[in-house]
Amino acid sequence: MSIITITVKDLTRRKAKLLLALLSVAIAVSAFAAITTIFSAAEDGLWDEASKYGANIIIKQKTDQVPLLAGSTTVGTLSTGDNYINESELDLIWTIEYKANIAVVAPKLYGIVEVNGTKAVLLGINSTQESRLKPWWKIDGEWPGEGEVLLGTDIAQALQLGPGDIFTINTHQMYEITVSGVLEGTGAAEDAFMIMNLHDAQDVLERPGLISTAEVRALCNNCPVEEISRQIEGALPSVEARAISQIVMGEMAMIAKTKSSAMAVALVTLLVSAMTVASTMLAAINDKTKEIGIMRAVGASDGQITSMVMLEGTIIGFIGGIIGFIAGTVAAMLFGPMLFDSVVQPLYDLLPQVIVVSMVICMMAAYLPARRALDIDPVEVLRDV
Amino acid sequence: MSDMLTLSGVTRSYDLGNESITILDETNLNIESGEFISIMGPSGSGKTTLLNIMGLLDTPTTGTVCIRGEDVAKMSKKEIINHKRRTIGHVFQQFHLIPTLSAAENVALPMMFANDKLDHHVEDALELVGLSHRLNHKPGELSGGEQQRVAIARALVMRPDIILADEPTGALDQKTGATILSLLESVSDDVTLVMVTHSQALTKSSDRVIHIEDGKIIGVTEI
Structure with missing residues (x-):
């Protein structure tokens, strides 16, 4: 027999009060678990979503530049003049410590050309990398190969060109070129671009081996984009690598704020449950003053009496924590998708944390009842009548 | 025989508002090892209080309690708990x-x-x-x-060395009470037994009967 035996037997005798205490703890813990699980899924979902949005680092030469837009997002600046990056330098990106997180490096060369007497922006790309970076681009036709151009929807309309048409670009010489396809409107700057294979563009613009910028897609669910940018700048000293995950970070900050508010509510719930546990245990101490008096009379020390009460709180916290985790996870899986349109998976790593928090709260709640138990005078409670 | 329990000038008072009620008053008692002592007296005379003080469940307002010559007031909390566990048994x-x-x-x-x-x-x-x-x-x-x-x-x-029994047959019928008493008598050869009782009949196996009234020992009957 041990103190655990006595405590467990005593707890099972007071089933209704035990259930009340467990319910109180379980509700609070389930709120805590559900909030954590749902917001974790929301964050994961946001990162997954963000991973479809193209680059999260833009590399450009350190220079005076003009703003460059990609979609509705400011993604960096456009280098002008002779400020170009050597295309071969990009290979150094694959030497950084976080190279395993680099998924795509898409070089770009911008320049101005003349078509039918009209100035147009020519964009040179690596079709393979670009297609991986912008999987949402819908093309009527094909990505541009050698001697081909992909037209943004606006310029295609202006030039009245479509897939298979042949036209002439005028720079330092005349280039006859075939339209490989027309990019469906994206609402971004590329709607006005003529998009060409990078090496063709370098030839047309007389910038052999040079690029204006490179967009980098780092796989970054919780990986440090800023750190990757810093490492790229370390490997390529002449460039500036800027993280462009501000939008995602903004949304993450919004989620974090919402999560903080929800956690504050969960914390209040936990505190209320702690008070319920304390109240239930105080009532239990009042119910068993005689038993405690008997134990003190037959030699229980203050430490042993305190241990029994604290153990009772710990057991309630442990069981309540497990029940709360299960209930909270189920609730998160049921309601999470409605709130954040995310698939919610159980966070098993959360279980030990939840149990520890629950046990600590209940042990704190047991402190007052334990003090009350120590005040019990065996002479008073064992007085025979 | 050696001294097992010694009470010297033990007084126990309780404060009730402005009034102080004395339950035990200047009680002196020496119990030797192996003795069987009965304590008799009317209700409210202080029998149970005396037993609680002997059993270290209560502390005297004034006076000293010694176990085997050692003053309980000078013992540490740990020593007192140890006596509760190993020296004294309660019924x-x-x-x-x-x-x-x-x-x-x-x-x-x-x-x-x-x-x-x-x-x-x-x-x-x-x-x-x-x-x-x-x-x-x-x-x-x-x-x-x-x-x-x-x-x-x-x-x-x-x-334990001492068994303190507070009206051990008080809640039992006569026949069962007699069984319990004979059980206590059978163990009294090995321990010091102090029994509070209302019944004169139950005291016949005792070595001494302490008569207590209004918190004072008013007489001792040697048997």
């Missing part, structure tokens, strides 16, 4: 067993608190009181006499 009128624990577990309580190995001591103590067949029964499943025998086994299990 109460209302048995005072823990209802959720079995007979064996109730008997084992003092050993558990003292961190002693149970071994066969619990079974031996219950066998001594004739309840070896009721080890796993809870108090609610036992008769009054059986419950008191479990309480006696609990008092004996640590092999």
Whole structure:
């Protein structure tokens, strides 16, 4: 027999009060678990979503530049003049410590050309990398190969060109070129671009081996984009690598704020449950003053009496924590998708944390009842009548 | 025989508002090792208070209590708890067993608190009181006499030097009470037994009967 035996037997005798205490703890813990699980899924979902949005680092030469837009997002600046990056330098990106997180490096060369007497922006790309970076681009036709151009929807309309048409670009010489396809409107700057294979563009613009910028897609669910940018700048000293995950970070900050508010509510719930546990245990101490008096009379020390009460709180916290985790996870899986349109998976790593928090709260709640138990005078409670 | 318990000038008073009520007044008593002492007196005379002070459950307002010549007031809390566990065994009128624990577990309580190995001591103590067949029964499943025998086994299990019994037959019928008394008498050869009782008949096996009234010892009858 041990103190655990006595405590467990005593707890099972007071089933209704035990259930009340467990319910109180379980509700609070389930709120805590559900909030954590749902917001974790929301964050994961946001990162997954963000991973479809193209680059999260833009590399450009350190220079005076003009703003460059990609979609509705400011993604960096456009280098002008002779400020170009050597295309071969990009290979150094694959030497950084976080190279395993680099998924795509898409070089770009911008320049101005003349078509039918009209100035147009020519964009040179690596079709393979670009297609991986912008999987949402819908093309009527094909990505541009050698001697081909992909037209943004606006310029295609202006030039009245479509897939298979042949036209002439005028720079330092005349280039006859075939339209490989027309990019469906994206609402971004590329709607006005003529998009060409990078090496063709370098030839047309007389910038052999040079690029204006490179967009980098780092796989970054919780990986440090800023750190990757810093490492790229370390490997390529002449460039500036800027993280462009501000939008995602903004949304993450919004989620974090919402999560903080929800956690504050969960914390209040936990505190209320702690008070319920304390109240239930105080009532239990009042119910068993005689038993405690008997134990003190037959030699229980203050430490042993305190241990029994604290153990009772710990057991309630442990069981309540497990029940709360299960209930909270189920609730998160049921309601999470409605709130954040995310698939919610159980966070098993959360279980030990939840149990520890629950046990600590209940042990704190047991402190007052334990003090009350120590005040019990065996002479008073064992007085025979 | 050596001195087991010595009370010198023991007074116990309680403050009730502005009034102080004295339950025990300048009580002097010396109990020798192996003695069987009965304490008699009317209700409210201070018998139980005297027993509680002897059993270290209560402390005197003034005066000294010595166990084997050692002043309890000068003992540490740990030493006092140790005496409660190993020197003194209590038997109460209302048995005072823990209802959720079995007979064996109730008997084992003092050993558990003292961190002693149970071994066969619990079974031996219950066998001594004739309840070896009721080890796993809870108090609610036992008769009054059986419950008191479990309480006696609990008092004996640590092999204490002193057994303090507060009207141990008070809640039992006459026949069962006689059984309990003979059980206490049988163990009194090995321990110092102090028994509070209302019944003159129960005192016949005692070595001395202490008569107490209004908190004062008014007489001692040697038997």
